[in-house]
Amino acid sequence: MSESHPAIPIAKPDLYEEEAEAARSVILSGWVTQGPEVAAFETEFAAVVGSPYACAVSSGTTALHLALLAVGVRPGDEVVTVSHSFIATANVVRYCGATPVFVDIDPATFNLDPHLLSRALSRRTQAILCVHQMGMPCDLAAILDVARAHGIAVIEDAACATGSGVLGGDGQIEPIGRPHADVACFSFHPRKAITTGDGGMLTTRERGFDEQFRRWRQHGMSVADTVRHASSQVIFESYPQLGYNYRLTDIQAAVGRIQLKRLEDLVRRRRRLADRYSEVLSEIPGLVLPVEPSWARSNWQSYCVRLPAELDQRTVMQHMLDSGVSTRRGVMCAHREPAYADVPVRQPLPHSEAAQDHCILLPIYAQMTEKNQDAVVGALRSACEKVSKA
Numbered sequence: 001m002s003e004s005h006p007a008i009p010i011a012k013p014d015l016y017e018e019e020a021e022a023a024r025s026v027i028l029s030g031w032v033t034q035g036p037e038v039a040a041f042e043t044e045f046a047a048v049v050g051s052p053y054a055c056a057v058s059s060g061t062t063a064l065h066l067a068l069l070a071v072g073v074r075p076g077d078e079v080v081t082v083s084h085s086f087i088a089t090a091n092v093v094r095y096c097g098a099t100p101v102f103v104d105i106d107p108a109t110f111n112l113d114p115h116l117l118s119r120a121l122s123r124r125t126q127a128i129l130c131v132h133q134m135g136m137p138c139d140l141a142a143i144l145d146v147a148r149a150h151g152i153a154v155i156e157d158a159a160c161a162t163g164s165g166v167l168g169g170d171g172q173i174e175p176i177g178r179p180h181a182d183v184a185c186f187s188f189h190p191r192k193a194i195t196t197g198d199g200g201m202l203t204t205r206e207r208g209f210d211e212q213f214r215r216w217r218q219h220g221m222s223v224a225d226t227v228r229h230a231s232s233q234v235i236f237e238s239y240p241q242l243g244y245n246y247r248l249t250d251i252q253a254a255v256g257r258i259q260l261k262r263l264e265d266l267v268r269r270r271r272r273l274a275d276r277y278s279e280v281l282s283e284i285p286g287l288v289l290p291v292e293p294s295w296a297r298s299n300w301q302s303y304c305v306r307l308p309a310e311l312d313q314r315t316v317m318q319h320m321l322d323s324g325v326s327t328r329r330g331v332m333c334a335h336r337e338p339a340y341a342d343v344p345v346r347q348p349l350p351h352s353e354a355a356q357d358h359c360i361l362l363p364i365y366a367q368m369t370e371k372n373q374d375a376v377v378g379a380l381r382s383a384c385e386k387v388s389k390a
């Protein structure tokens with residue numbers, strides 16, 4: 001292939017004229033940082049996921065940091081989570097001065113295995129940080145059972161899971177973010193289902209948490225700058241506590257509001273593509289396809305397949321790239337990174353490591369055509385054949 005970019009990328013954001021127009025209006029309005037667009041985005045996001053509160057922040061990572069602080073994670077504490085996730089999941093635990101305690105995943109769903117949870121808990125455990133990896137909901141019911149029995153808070157890393165859901169008792173789909181645990185944290189990075197460039201959201205039922213998020217994201221200030229700006233009285237703000245600058249801008253929020261309107265359609269397209277992958281890929285011998293539990297509704301942020309054990313991951317990926325198809329290796333493991341060399345691993349993590357080493361993520365994005373998808377399947381099939389003959 002002579003082009004410098006692969007013909008089929010791993011992902012593609014769904015941003016169009018309407019988003020550009022929304023950003024343009026804000027730029028020309030005279031108020032560009034956190035203001036009325038952020039407030040409207042929060043109200044609309046809360047309505048879509050069915051949460052009483054939603055607070056917008058600058059990224060999924062900053063959302064996770066504030067969620068852990070809100071449930072009282074402090075230096076010396078432990079937070080039980082997975083190593084098999086984007087590194088931000090583990091990093092935010094360390095921002096709080098706490099130690100991540102890693103639990104292995106269920107190889108079928110790539111999510112925290114609830115059976116391994118209780119043995120990871122200690123007197124120091126302050127929270128469980130579970131991940132809806134690649135948009136697939138983790139087994140919250142089982143995780144919450146263990147957490148409640150021990151009086152431990154649960155934070156959902158829902159960075160990938162905007163538009164995912166779980167089946168409720170009444171047979172209805174309950175969106176991730178309701179939230180099912182104490183706080184759910186979303187990301188609007190371009191690799192996720194909807195994007196604002198960068199951005200994040202926290203949803204919770206606890207009014208006190210929501211008020212705290214709003215102070216923390218704005219330097220710990222006693223009064224929001226929109227309030228000061230609109231006041232006919234002179235207001236002197238104060239800084240009663242340490243805060244951060246974790247604001248989303250109104251430019252981003254205006255884009256997010258348009259993206260949110262597209263969400264249902266984008267997820268429907270992704271689900272159709274995932275179904276079709278599962279159908280056509282079943283013909284490739286030895287390939288293990290991702291599993292959606294009967295109670296889960298994934299937004300299919302990523303579609304992750306496990307290669308036959310004897311096939312080298314990098315070689316398969318290179319063959320695919322040579323034929324114009326971009327892929328990624330399985331989700332990383334934080335405990336294998338140099339930045340984690342001094343964080344002890346207390347439980348063996350064989351399924352996490354195997355998923356990183358033997359899985360590849362295939363391109364999936366809402367604009368993908370059946371022809372694109374057939375090209376991916378063809379490239380994967382011939383790569384597997386070539387590598388197994390070599």
Ligand SMILES: *Cc1c(COP(=O)(O)O)cnc(C)c1O
Pocket residue numbers: 059060061062085086088089131133157159160186187188189198199200
């Ligand atoms: C993307 C991602 C994050 C970080 O979100 P940002 O918005 O990029 O900060 C955290 N956790 C998981 C599982 C993610 O996929």
